[in-house]
Amino acid sequence: MKLVTAVIKPFKLDDVKAALEVLGVQGLTVSEVQGFGRQRGHTEVYRGAEYTVDLVPKVRIDVLVSDIDADKVVDAVVEAARTGKIGDGKVWVTGVDTLVRVRTGERDADAI
């Protein structure tokens, strides 16, 4: 099993969600996060004093998938989230050892 994690531009969430539903993904977790990459932050001015806001708001998506689906899911996320401008985010994949569905106790592949 794999955990596909994507950090994307917030307004791209709907597109990514729709693309994953087309692939038959059964569930995902979304969180609002802040960070910076090459995009860096922006500057705000209050009463003439400048404030640099380093951390940019992003959306993080976590999806659990089977090994064979991982590449397809990554491709779908990348395609849906891309605007071509700086700050589009990143997608990465990590291995998962154990998975349990809380309600039924099903494990691993059955729990995806």
Place this chain on the structure above:
Amino acid sequence: MSHLLLAADTISVDTGNTAWMLASSALVLLMTPGLAFFYGGMVRSKSVLNMLMMNFICIAVVGVLWALYGFSLAFGRPHIGDGLIGGSHELFGLGNPDVLSSVWGFGPIYKIGAPLTDATLNAGVPVLVFAMFQLMFAIITPALISGAIADRAKFWGWTLFVALWVTIVYFPVANWVFGTGWILNKLNAEDFAGGTAVHTNAGAAGLAVCLVLGKRVGWRKDPMKPHNVPFVLLGASLLWFGWYGFNAGSEGAADGIAGLAFTNTTVATCAGVLGWLLVEQIRDGKPTTVGAASGAVAGLVAITPACAFVSPLGGIAIGVIAGALCALAVALKYRFGFDDSLDVVGVHLVGGLTGTILIGFFGFDHGYATPGGLQRGLFYGGGGSLLEKQVVAAGAVMLYSFVLTYIIATAIKKAGGFRVSEEAEVSGIDEAEHAETAYSFSTVLSGGLTGTAAADDGAHSAPSGKERVDV
């Protein structure tokens, strides 16, 4: 603005004037909560409750002191030093039957020991109505100071400061400017609604108290940006609304001069917004919401002393000059290195001085007549004499306020401590001083998800007394 004097029941109450003054008093009271939101929006979310409380406590403390002795010291007969402070025994406590049945007298009569029943001019407004109107000025003046020491003052230290400050600084200065004191009656300077007594006074005090308390931890390093800009504009709007009572109510009657003051309050504030935004557009490249709110306040501050002494065209000029000057003046704290957190100096001291001094240029002789008569400023052929009086009045109030405030604040700092610990300041003064937090947006942390229907056995009753609830 007025002289103390009571006339007995022979003079009847004017219901129109009295109704306007009652309404004005309530309008001016609303300015203090308005100011609390104006300031509260500008601090960080961890100290907004403390900011609101620093303002709200002024209502509670000054309201009591005013009834006990404040009104008498500010508006009583000349008492000490020929115009330095008032004091009339029948006004202490405000409960004397003669006071209850009397109207407030206006008129140019300044003599030591003048009888209280000597009123010749009056607007038929009961003494207690006038006393309540003036109370609201005594409340908002110390509240204005609070912005200079946001995020870092011990609450009870601040409360003690307010009690001492109004007693030692505001009551005498109000006597000089509005009552039987020297600025109005001997110097004959013009200050209709408090450019000196309220704004220059609070601004100079703000500078002194922020110097005594020192800079906030992380000032100029950590971001300290406003946490709720909509609060700032809401607060400024409430201030503007209440300010009609402050300025037009200062006529003490519902008449043409009140109309002039109302008009000037409107046009100068509009011009103040434009002046501030123009500076921002040129200097920073963007007109900001905080700038618009600040420009409105700068215009209001500057027109306060002048609103019954200048034409509406003069009012527009004063507003735009004040808006632009204050927008530039808020940078002074960075140049000189004092942490006047919410720009009490840049807006109230600079704006108050600007309005007071510009009367010396724009003053015309179709407005309100003070004991000094109708005086003309430099641009209306009056020469420099009015300007000179204005500078003396503003300078005297600024100097007195700065020195006395510095002494009071230092005494409190030495006696019991005026500043919270560094840990309390960093973690948040709301929690440290008040055991509260302003915002609980997390449903998990605020208990929104506890207590399911299935498991409800009636044990989730409201906490009472000292019972502890874990969140």
